[in-house]
Amino acid sequence: MNHCNHCGNNLSSIIPAGDDRERYVCDECGHIHYQNPRIIVCTLPIYEDKVLLCKRAIEPRYGLWTLPGGFMENGESTHAGALRETREEACANVELLDLYSLYNVPHINQVHLFFRANLLDLNFSSGAESLDVKLYSENEIPWNKLAFTPVMETLKHYFHDRNQNTFPMHCAEILIDPNTKQTITRHF
Numbered sequence: 001m002n003h004c005n006h007c008g009n010n011l012s013s014i015i016p017a018g019d020d021r022e023r024y025v026c027d028e029c030g031h032i033h034y035q036n037p038r039i040i041v042c043t044l045p046i047y048e049d050k051v052l053l054c055k056r057a058i059e060p061r062y063g064l065w066t067l068p069g070g071f072m073e074n075g076e077s078t079h080a081g082a083l084r085e086t087r088e089e090a091c092a093n094v095e096l097l098d099l100y101s102l103y104n105v106p107h108i109n110q111v112h113l114f115f116r117a118n119l120l121d122l123n124f125s126s127g128a129e130s131l132d133v134k135l136y137s138e139n140e141i142p143w144n145k146l147a148f149t150p151v152m153e154t155l156k157h158y159f160h161d162r163n164q165n166t167f168p169m170h171c172a173e174i175l176i177d178p179n180t181k182q183t184i185t186r187h188f
């Protein structure tokens with residue numbers, strides 16, 4: 001961020017009075033540009049014993065498989081956003097069930113939410129951001145070709161919980177180990 005979105009002048013990274021961390025503040029008009037985490041809303045669409053995955057047609061993780069989801073828009077609810085993203089990416093009609101998992105991803109300033117959902121019919125197809133959309137049973141899941149850790153974790157929880165026939169909500173934080181650079185999932 002280089003220029004003020006109010007007046008176009010230069011920004012400086014300073015701690016504003018009464019604040020405790022650096023913000024981008026306009027040198028000219030003093031406008032403070034707060035930056036906060038973004039929310040990614042997703043569904044876990046279920047049809048009989050299968051789940052619906054999308055093959056990504058965009059970066060990051062082009063060509064890898066993910067659950068339908070994307071950035072929540074201003075002016076919509078998490079539920080509406082998850083339904084919209086599922087329609088956009090998989091052209092799929094789903095009915096939302098419970099909020100099922102929540103992943104904090106602080107190193108990229110994101111929060112990912114996944115709703116369990118019933119896939120209502122088989123009239124799904126690839127949206128503009130997908131190369132392919134497909135139903136997978138547990139033993140067909142392309143575990144080494146999944147795009148994101150929260151997607152992998154949510155699928156693992158789902159197949160485990162399905163065996164118990166109980167679906168408690170899962171909350172976790174995805175961290176990067178500073179030494180190994182490997183992903184660590186810490187459950188709350």
Ligand SMILES: [Zn+2]
Nearest residue numbers: 004007026029
């Ligand atoms: Zn300004």
